[in-house]
Amino acid sequence: MFFQKTLLVLTQGWYGQRIALNLRKRLLNWKTFVYGFPRNLPDFVEEPEILLPRVVPQSSLILSLAEHPAVALLLPSLAKKVKAKAVITPIDNSKWVPPAVKKEVLEELTNLGVASVFPKPFCSLEADSDSELINEFAEKFGRPKLKISLKNGLVVGVKVLRGAPCGSTHFVAERLLNVEASKAPTRASLLAQTYPCLASRQKDVEYGDSLIHVAGYILRSSILEALRESFSSQV
Template structure:
């Protein structure tokens, strides 16, 4: 599987660093000339466009909504699935998701399988956190990350909590993800940042709690 992460500036590199550990991955910072008017159609460099079209999974972290829409519109038919990591407003979300293979998650660590073979292969490794915990004498002696958040936050939390008492490990997981620091919500102009951070904390809390319940046979 080939994953291409596309950015127009500040976001995306951390996802690239995480994803390349599991899949072939390329990070592209778009080189786009400033349009002369707001009505101009975005022209992407041919070399970059061809690399993007070769992706099985395309993840966009472009903050300009016009660039995001123009890019997705030009390539969605060539790639397996598009994950829009940064989007602004429900109107844009609805437009983008009208394409057959595009998803605009509120935060990247909420991704779960949807029945699409290519998307599900990616989400088997990255998306909503999933862990397994080995416990001895109420201590987490081993924490396996089954599914990491695309930013690498789940792995960060797992390493931090290794060797800790399990009595409050789920609560600590929810707190520690925000010390990564979690960027959930920061890349959406009209989003509630605190809501995004709360979701990320809840997902990590629940992942560790579920792992403990599975371990105890509940």
């Protein structure tokens, strides 16, 4: 198989590991590398540079799924080391990438000429970046996009056109068959929560709600959009 792009995924626990597994399963035309940082880091890391991997493959795109601000602060140095052209840093928990850290990392990456996005939550990512690399990734992973087939008011088919990076969209799609169309949005939201969604349950200052709820709203909106398109095609 010919790999056109290379992806370096940074993990630090099950949150990132689960996403990495899903990417490897579905992102077949990318060469994917995974590097795991230590799980239990102190609240304050005096010299974050010591966490940098000594040997790491060159990668076009970095996806940071670490769960500590110190790792986020390493992204500019790591991007330079692996010659990355773009970085995706999801924010599924604001404690992992606080606003001040995001601002600093964004500025440093911009100065290096490295494109970056910080989707909050990860399943809000869309292909609207100035970076072709990020957009190519986001065509397949990010804000869910589905095609739903209906018959006699029941869901008889669900095709995932773009799935949440964690794999929840495919999980939900398989369990919507034979569900009444009117009940599908609520059913989908509940299924996503029980997958389970690993976004923060704490109230987020920016949204005024928890990110796990925001993720549920995003999926519900995607289901409603797919249903509207299905109903329109039947008219």
